């Protein structure tokens with residue numbers, strides 16, 4: 470059987486395939502607009518979606534954006550996660566080239582059940598201010 474060539478998208482200007490992006494390019498997404506949005510989001514979402522904790526909340530991208538701007542800003546792709554849960558989903562599911570999405574959703578579901586969390590995510594109506 471012939472081995473299929475590995476898919477290696479090129480980084481093209483204006484293209485949103487960023488598999489070869491640098492951490493600098495990705496960090497550009499976390500600009501002031503994001504900071505403002507993050508602040509607003511956490512004003513309405515004060516508890517970890519997974520465990521219910523109110524400590525050190527992050528805005529997690531449910532589907533990891535991997536540098537994709539649309540996925541980064543997509544309003545219903547954001548969930549509040551505490552530092553602990555955020556670290557766990559990143560390590561266990563998000564950091565892979567192909568994120569382990571189904572497993573992540575199952576983990577979140579099980580964690581919520583375990584911690585008795587029933588709150589849902591308040592999705593904001595716009596990105597930014």
Ligand SMILES: [Zn+2]
Nearest residue numbers: 517520551554
């Ligand atoms: Zn948590």
